[in-house]
Amino acid sequence: MAKRRKRKSTKNPVLPVLLLILGILIISGLLGLENATTDMPKATNIISKIFTSDTASKDKVSTNVNKDKEDKNTSDNSTNGIEDEEKKQVITPLTTSLKLHFIDVGQADSILLEQNGEFMLIDGGNKDDSSIVVEYLKNSGVKELKYVIATHIHEDHIGGLPTVLKSFPVKNFYIGKRTATTSIYKNLVSTAKNLKLTFTEPKVGEKFNLGGAEITIVSPNSSGYEDLNNDSIVVRVVYGNNSFLLTGDAEDESEAEMLKSGQTIKADLLKIGHHGSPSSTTAAFLKAVNPKYAVISVGKDNSYKHPAKATMNRLKAASIPVYRTDESGTIVATSDGNNITFDKGLGSYNGR
Numbered sequence: 624m625a626k627r628r629k630r631k632s633t634k635n636p637v638l639p640v641l642l643l644i645l646g647i648l649i650i651s652g653l654l655g656l657e658n659a660t661t662d663m664p665k666a667t668n669i670i671s672k673i674f675t676s677d678t679a680s681k682d683k684v685s686t687n688v689n690k691d692k693e694d695k696n697t698s699d700n701s702t703n704g705i706e707d708e709e710k711k712q713v714i715t716p717l718t719t720s721l722k723l724h725f726i727d728v729g730q731a732d733s734i735l736l737e738q739n740g741e742f743m744l745i746d747g748g749n750k751d752d753s754s755i756v757v758e759y760l761k762n763s764g765v766k767e768l769k770y771v772i773a774t775h776i777h778e779d780h781i782g783g784l785p786t787v788l789k790s791f792p793v794k795n796f797y798i799g800k801r802t803a804t805t806s807i808y809k810n811l812v813s814t815a816k817n818l819k820l821t822f823t824e825p826k827v828g829e830k831f832n833l834g835g836a837e838i839t840i841v842s843p844n845s846s847g848y849e850d851l852n853n854d855s856i857v858v859r860v861v862y863g864n865n866s867f868l869l870t871g872d873a874e875d876e877s878e879a880e881m882l883k884s885g886q887t888i889k890a891d892l893l894k895i896g897h898h899g900s901p902s903s904t905t906a907a908f909l910k911a912v913n914p915k916y917a918v919i920s921v922g923k924d925n926s927y928k929h930p931a932k933a934t935m936n937r938l939k940a941a942s943i944p945v946y947r948t949d950e951s952g953t954i955v956a957t958s959d960g961n962n963i964t965f966d967k968g969l970g971s972y973n974g975r
Protein backbone atom coordinates (compact mmCIF):
# COMPACT_ATOMS: atom_id res chain seq x y z
CA MET A 624 0.00 0.00 0.00
CA ALA A 625 2.75 2.40 0.99
CA LYS A 626 4.58 1.67 -2.22
CA ARG A 627 1.44 2.30 -4.27
CA ARG A 628 0.79 5.55 -2.44
CA LYS A 629 4.39 6.60 -2.93
CA ARG A 630 4.17 5.74 -6.62
CA LYS A 631 0.87 7.55 -7.00
CA SER A 632 2.23 10.58 -5.13
CA THR A 633 5.07 10.86 -7.58
CA LYS A 634 2.61 10.87 -10.45
CA ASN A 635 0.26 13.44 -8.92
CA PRO A 636 1.51 16.09 -6.44
CA VAL A 637 -2.02 17.06 -5.44
CA LEU A 638 -2.58 13.59 -4.02
CA PRO A 639 -0.50 14.04 -0.80
CA VAL A 640 -2.56 17.13 0.02
CA LEU A 641 -5.76 15.16 -0.52
CA LEU A 642 -4.36 12.33 1.57
CA LEU A 643 -3.49 14.84 4.31
CA ILE A 644 -7.05 16.23 4.26
CA LEU A 645 -8.38 12.68 4.23
CA GLY A 646 -6.11 11.84 7.16
CA ILE A 647 -7.39 14.84 9.13
CA LEU A 648 -10.96 13.81 8.35
CA ILE A 649 -10.27 10.23 9.46
CA ILE A 650 -8.63 11.39 12.70
CA SER A 651 -11.52 13.78 13.48
CA GLY A 652 -13.86 10.97 12.54
CA LEU A 653 -12.07 8.68 14.99
CA LEU A 654 -12.36 11.36 17.65
CA GLY A 655 -16.04 11.51 16.85
CA LEU A 656 -16.22 7.76 17.24
CA GLU A 657 -14.39 7.99 20.51
CA ASN A 658 -17.03 10.43 21.70
CA ALA A 659 -19.64 8.03 20.46
CA THR A 660 -17.87 5.26 22.38
CA THR A 661 -17.93 7.29 25.58
CA ASP A 662 -21.62 7.75 24.96
CA MET A 663 -22.14 4.02 24.51
CA PRO A 664 -22.72 3.21 28.16
CA LYS A 665 -25.43 5.84 28.18
CA ALA A 666 -27.03 4.18 25.15
CA THR A 667 -26.71 0.77 26.82
CA ASN A 668 -28.31 2.18 29.91
CA ILE A 669 -31.21 3.49 27.90
CA ILE A 670 -31.67 0.12 26.16
CA SER A 671 -31.42 -1.75 29.42
CA LYS A 672 -33.91 0.68 30.95
CA ILE A 673 -36.31 -0.04 28.14
CA PHE A 674 -35.97 -3.77 28.80
CA THR A 675 -36.23 -3.32 32.53
CA SER A 676 -39.32 -1.19 32.30
CA ASP A 677 -40.76 -3.63 29.79
CA THR A 678 -40.12 -6.53 32.15
CA ALA A 679 -41.46 -4.55 35.08
CA SER A 680 -44.60 -3.67 33.21
CA LYS A 681 -45.02 -7.33 32.23
CA ASP A 682 -44.55 -8.33 35.86
CA LYS A 683 -47.08 -5.74 36.86
CA VAL A 684 -49.55 -7.08 34.36
CA SER A 685 -48.90 -10.64 35.42
CA THR A 686 -49.46 -9.68 39.05
CA ASN A 687 -52.68 -8.03 38.05
CA VAL A 688 -53.67 -11.11 36.08
CA ASN A 689 -53.18 -13.23 39.17
CA LYS A 690 -55.12 -10.73 41.23
CA ASP A 691 -57.83 -10.71 38.59
CA LYS A 692 -57.92 -14.49 38.72
CA GLU A 693 -58.73 -14.23 42.38
CA ASP A 694 -61.11 -11.36 42.60
CA LYS A 695 -62.38 -11.08 39.03
CA ASN A 696 -61.29 -7.45 38.96
CA THR A 697 -62.01 -6.46 35.41
CA SER A 698 -59.91 -3.28 35.35
CA ASP A 699 -57.59 -3.11 32.33
CA ASN A 700 -53.90 -2.92 33.20
CA SER A 701 -52.50 -4.43 30.02
CA THR A 702 -50.24 -2.54 27.68
CA ASN A 703 -50.83 -4.31 24.38
CA GLY A 704 -53.12 -6.65 22.51
CA ILE A 705 -51.09 -9.79 23.23
CA GLU A 706 -51.24 -9.24 26.95
CA ASP A 707 -54.94 -8.47 26.65
CA GLU A 708 -55.37 -11.84 24.99
CA GLU A 709 -53.35 -13.64 27.69
CA LYS A 710 -55.33 -11.88 30.41
CA LYS A 711 -58.67 -12.87 28.94
CA GLN A 712 -57.58 -16.51 28.89
CA VAL A 713 -56.50 -16.42 32.52
CA ILE A 714 -59.23 -14.49 34.29
CA THR A 715 -62.57 -15.74 33.05
CA PRO A 716 -64.23 -17.54 34.69
CA LEU A 717 -63.05 -18.65 38.16
CA THR A 718 -62.33 -22.19 37.08
CA THR A 719 -63.07 -23.91 40.37
CA SER A 720 -65.65 -23.17 43.01
CA LEU A 721 -65.34 -22.68 46.74
CA LYS A 722 -67.37 -25.23 48.64
CA LEU A 723 -68.42 -25.01 52.26
CA HIS A 724 -69.70 -28.26 53.69
CA PHE A 725 -71.69 -27.77 56.88
CA ILE A 726 -71.41 -31.37 58.01
CA ASP A 727 -74.39 -32.68 59.94
CA VAL A 728 -72.87 -33.52 63.32
CA GLY A 729 -76.05 -32.91 65.32
CA GLN A 730 -75.70 -30.39 68.14
CA ALA A 731 -72.15 -29.47 67.17
CA ASP A 732 -70.05 -27.80 64.46
CA SER A 733 -67.88 -29.16 61.68
CA ILE A 734 -67.29 -27.18 58.51
CA LEU A 735 -65.15 -28.35 55.60
CA LEU A 736 -63.94 -25.74 53.13
CA GLU A 737 -62.64 -26.77 49.76
CA GLN A 738 -60.99 -24.63 47.07
CA ASN A 739 -58.89 -25.74 44.14
CA GLY A 740 -57.86 -29.01 45.76
CA GLU A 741 -57.02 -27.46 49.14
CA PHE A 742 -59.00 -28.22 52.30
CA MET A 743 -59.62 -26.57 55.63
CA LEU A 744 -61.61 -28.02 58.52
CA ILE A 745 -63.19 -25.78 61.13
CA ASP A 746 -64.10 -27.92 64.16
CA GLY A 747 -64.72 -31.65 64.22
CA GLY A 748 -68.00 -32.18 66.06
CA ASN A 749 -68.38 -34.27 69.24
CA LYS A 750 -66.18 -37.27 70.03
CA ASP A 751 -68.98 -39.55 68.82
CA ASP A 752 -68.93 -37.73 65.47
CA SER A 753 -65.28 -38.70 64.80
CA SER A 754 -66.01 -41.40 62.25
CA ILE A 755 -68.79 -39.37 60.57
CA VAL A 756 -66.37 -36.47 60.02
CA VAL A 757 -63.44 -38.64 58.89
CA GLU A 758 -65.64 -40.58 56.46
CA TYR A 759 -67.12 -37.37 55.11
CA LEU A 760 -63.65 -35.95 54.53
CA LYS A 761 -62.46 -39.13 52.81
CA ASN A 762 -65.54 -39.16 50.56
CA SER A 763 -64.86 -35.51 49.73
CA GLY A 764 -61.41 -36.38 48.42
CA VAL A 765 -59.42 -34.98 51.33
CA LYS A 766 -55.85 -36.32 51.32
CA GLU A 767 -54.40 -33.52 53.39
CA LEU A 768 -55.80 -30.65 55.46
CA LYS A 769 -54.00 -27.39 54.83
CA TYR A 770 -55.67 -25.89 57.90
CA VAL A 771 -57.50 -27.22 60.92
CA ILE A 772 -59.11 -24.66 63.19
CA ALA A 773 -60.36 -25.60 66.64
CA THR A 774 -62.64 -22.60 67.25
CA HIS A 775 -62.77 -23.17 71.02
CA ILE A 776 -62.30 -26.05 73.39
CA HIS A 777 -65.86 -27.26 74.00
CA GLU A 778 -66.43 -30.90 73.13
CA ASP A 779 -69.00 -30.23 70.40
CA HIS A 780 -66.20 -28.48 68.45
CA ILE A 781 -63.02 -30.39 69.30
CA GLY A 782 -64.31 -33.84 70.32
CA GLY A 783 -63.92 -35.33 66.84
CA LEU A 784 -60.62 -33.60 66.03
CA PRO A 785 -58.12 -36.13 67.49
CA THR A 786 -59.33 -38.83 65.07
CA VAL A 787 -59.22 -36.30 62.21
CA LEU A 788 -55.64 -35.32 63.07
CA LYS A 789 -54.63 -38.97 63.10
CA SER A 790 -56.38 -39.66 59.76
CA PHE A 791 -54.97 -36.86 57.59
CA PRO A 792 -51.71 -34.93 57.41
CA VAL A 793 -52.34 -31.45 58.79
CA LYS A 794 -50.18 -28.52 57.72
CA ASN A 795 -51.48 -25.77 60.03
CA PHE A 796 -53.29 -26.23 63.31
CA TYR A 797 -54.99 -23.18 64.85
CA ILE A 798 -56.13 -23.27 68.46
CA GLY A 799 -56.53 -20.59 71.11
CA LYS A 800 -54.36 -20.39 74.22
CA ARG A 801 -57.14 -21.38 76.63
CA THR A 802 -56.49 -24.73 78.29
CA ALA A 803 -58.76 -27.11 80.19
CA THR A 804 -58.55 -30.18 82.37
CA THR A 805 -61.22 -32.08 80.45
CA SER A 806 -60.27 -35.45 78.96
CA ILE A 807 -61.51 -34.20 75.58
CA TYR A 808 -59.08 -31.28 75.62
CA LYS A 809 -56.20 -33.37 76.98
CA ASN A 810 -56.78 -35.95 74.27
CA LEU A 811 -56.65 -33.28 71.56
CA VAL A 812 -53.43 -31.77 72.91
CA SER A 813 -51.65 -35.10 73.40
CA THR A 814 -52.70 -36.29 69.93
CA ALA A 815 -51.47 -33.08 68.32
CA LYS A 816 -48.20 -33.23 70.26
CA ASN A 817 -47.61 -36.88 69.31
CA LEU A 818 -48.08 -35.88 65.68
CA LYS A 819 -45.60 -33.04 66.26
CA LEU A 820 -48.14 -30.45 65.12
CA THR A 821 -47.30 -26.84 65.75
CA PHE A 822 -50.00 -25.03 67.72
CA THR A 823 -50.73 -21.72 66.01
CA GLU A 824 -52.46 -19.12 68.10
CA PRO A 825 -55.00 -17.05 66.17
CA LYS A 826 -54.05 -13.43 65.59
CA VAL A 827 -56.79 -11.01 64.61
CA GLY A 828 -56.03 -9.57 61.19
CA GLU A 829 -53.93 -12.56 60.10
CA LYS A 830 -54.68 -13.59 56.54
CA PHE A 831 -54.01 -16.81 54.70
CA ASN A 832 -55.09 -18.46 51.49
CA LEU A 833 -57.01 -21.60 50.72
CA GLY A 834 -56.59 -21.95 46.96
CA GLY A 835 -57.93 -18.68 45.60
CA ALA A 836 -59.92 -17.90 48.73
CA GLU A 837 -58.57 -15.42 51.27
CA ILE A 838 -59.24 -16.08 54.92
CA THR A 839 -58.94 -13.45 57.65
CA ILE A 840 -59.10 -14.05 61.38
CA VAL A 841 -61.50 -11.49 62.87
CA SER A 842 -61.93 -12.80 66.42
CA PRO A 843 -61.23 -13.32 69.34
CA ASN A 844 -60.35 -9.68 69.95
CA SER A 845 -59.75 -10.25 73.65
CA SER A 846 -59.04 -13.06 76.09
CA GLY A 847 -60.03 -14.33 79.50
CA TYR A 848 -63.73 -14.37 78.71
CA GLU A 849 -65.98 -15.73 81.41
CA ASP A 850 -67.87 -17.61 78.71
CA LEU A 851 -65.54 -19.90 76.72
CA ASN A 852 -67.78 -19.54 73.66
CA ASN A 853 -66.36 -16.05 73.19
CA ASP A 854 -62.90 -17.59 72.68
CA SER A 855 -64.23 -18.76 69.31
CA ILE A 856 -61.91 -18.17 66.40
CA VAL A 857 -64.05 -16.34 63.85
CA VAL A 858 -62.91 -16.22 60.23
CA ARG A 859 -64.08 -14.23 57.24
CA VAL A 860 -63.60 -15.95 53.92
CA VAL A 861 -63.52 -14.03 50.65
CA TYR A 862 -63.80 -15.75 47.31
CA GLY A 863 -64.19 -13.48 44.30
CA ASN A 864 -67.14 -11.25 45.10
CA ASN A 865 -68.52 -13.61 47.73
CA SER A 866 -67.80 -13.52 51.45
CA PHE A 867 -68.53 -15.78 54.41
CA LEU A 868 -68.40 -15.22 58.15
CA LEU A 869 -67.94 -18.36 60.22
CA THR A 870 -68.44 -17.53 63.87
CA GLY A 871 -68.08 -20.74 65.89
CA ASP A 872 -69.96 -20.20 69.14
CA ALA A 873 -69.17 -16.47 69.45
CA GLU A 874 -71.69 -14.76 71.73
CA ASP A 875 -72.87 -11.17 72.06
CA GLU A 876 -69.69 -10.08 73.88
CA SER A 877 -67.46 -11.23 71.03
CA GLU A 878 -69.89 -9.85 68.44
CA ALA A 879 -69.75 -6.42 70.12
CA GLU A 880 -65.94 -6.52 70.03
CA MET A 881 -65.95 -7.43 66.34
CA LEU A 882 -68.23 -4.46 65.67
CA LYS A 883 -66.07 -2.14 67.78
CA SER A 884 -62.85 -3.29 66.10
CA GLY A 885 -63.96 -1.73 62.82
CA GLN A 886 -62.95 -4.82 60.83
CA THR A 887 -64.90 -5.80 57.76
CA ILE A 888 -67.47 -8.33 58.92
CA LYS A 889 -70.00 -7.92 56.12
CA ALA A 890 -70.68 -11.30 54.53
CA ASP A 891 -73.00 -12.92 52.01
CA LEU A 892 -73.27 -15.98 54.21
CA LEU A 893 -73.30 -15.99 58.01
CA LYS A 894 -72.77 -19.18 59.96
CA ILE A 895 -75.02 -18.35 62.88
CA GLY A 896 -73.14 -18.28 66.18
CA HIS A 897 -73.61 -20.89 68.89
CA HIS A 898 -76.17 -23.08 67.11
CA GLY A 899 -78.78 -20.31 67.13
CA SER A 900 -78.50 -19.50 70.84
CA PRO A 901 -80.43 -16.35 71.88
CA SER A 902 -77.18 -14.85 73.22
CA SER A 903 -75.65 -14.77 69.74
CA THR A 904 -76.66 -13.06 66.48
CA THR A 905 -77.60 -9.76 68.09
CA ALA A 906 -79.62 -7.33 65.99
CA ALA A 907 -76.63 -4.94 65.71
CA PHE A 908 -74.30 -7.72 64.59
CA LEU A 909 -76.81 -9.09 62.09
CA LYS A 910 -77.31 -5.61 60.67
CA ALA A 911 -73.54 -5.10 60.22
CA VAL A 912 -72.93 -8.51 58.64
CA ASN A 913 -76.02 -8.03 56.49
CA PRO A 914 -75.99 -11.59 55.15
CA LYS A 915 -77.94 -12.85 52.13
CA TYR A 916 -78.00 -16.32 53.67
CA ALA A 917 -77.70 -17.87 57.12
CA VAL A 918 -76.66 -21.41 58.00
CA ILE A 919 -77.32 -22.96 61.41
CA SER A 920 -75.47 -26.07 62.55
CA VAL A 921 -77.81 -27.48 65.18
CA GLY A 922 -79.08 -30.83 66.45
CA LYS A 923 -82.70 -31.93 66.31
CA ASP A 924 -84.44 -31.82 69.71
CA ASN A 925 -81.27 -30.73 71.50
CA SER A 926 -81.40 -30.12 75.23
CA TYR A 927 -80.23 -26.50 74.86
CA LYS A 928 -83.42 -25.56 72.99
CA HIS A 929 -81.43 -24.26 70.02
CA PRO A 930 -82.16 -22.51 67.78
CA ALA A 931 -83.90 -19.95 69.94
CA LYS A 932 -87.16 -18.31 68.94
CA ALA A 933 -85.54 -14.91 69.50
CA THR A 934 -82.74 -15.67 67.04
CA MET A 935 -85.09 -17.10 64.44
CA ASN A 936 -87.34 -14.05 64.77
CA ARG A 937 -84.39 -11.73 64.17
CA LEU A 938 -83.52 -13.65 61.00
CA LYS A 939 -87.16 -13.66 59.88
CA ALA A 940 -87.55 -9.92 60.53
CA ALA A 941 -84.51 -9.28 58.34
CA SER A 942 -85.90 -11.68 55.66
CA ILE A 943 -82.69 -13.73 55.64
CA PRO A 944 -83.11 -17.19 54.10
CA VAL A 945 -82.01 -19.87 56.57
CA TYR A 946 -80.48 -23.28 55.99
CA ARG A 947 -80.39 -25.66 58.97
CA THR A 948 -78.67 -28.96 59.51
CA ASP A 949 -81.39 -30.18 61.92
CA GLU A 950 -83.92 -29.97 59.09
CA SER A 951 -81.77 -30.72 56.02
CA GLY A 952 -78.76 -32.70 57.23
CA THR A 953 -75.39 -31.77 55.74
CA ILE A 954 -75.59 -28.55 53.72
CA VAL A 955 -73.15 -27.71 50.93
CA ALA A 956 -72.87 -24.07 49.84
CA THR A 957 -71.04 -23.51 46.56
CA SER A 958 -69.63 -20.19 45.40
CA ASP A 959 -68.42 -19.47 41.86
CA GLY A 960 -67.08 -16.14 43.06
CA ASN A 961 -70.29 -14.29 42.23
CA ASN A 962 -73.20 -16.45 43.31
CA ILE A 963 -73.79 -18.88 46.15
CA THR A 964 -75.94 -21.95 45.62
CA PHE A 965 -77.12 -24.59 48.09
CA ASP A 966 -77.65 -28.32 47.65
CA LYS A 967 -80.60 -28.28 50.07
CA GLY A 968 -83.88 -26.43 50.30
CA LEU A 969 -84.68 -23.56 52.64
CA GLY A 970 -85.17 -24.20 56.33
CA SER A 971 -87.93 -22.87 58.54
CA TYR A 972 -87.87 -19.96 60.98
CA ASN A 973 -89.12 -22.24 63.74
CA GLY A 974 -87.38 -21.62 67.04
CA ARG A 975 -87.65 -23.15 70.47
Ligand SMILES: [Zn+2]
Pocket residue numbers: 731732777779780872897898
Ligand atom coordinates in the same frame (compact mmCIF):
# COMPACT_ATOMS: atom_id res chain seq x y z
ZN1 LIG B 1 -70.99 -25.35 70.16
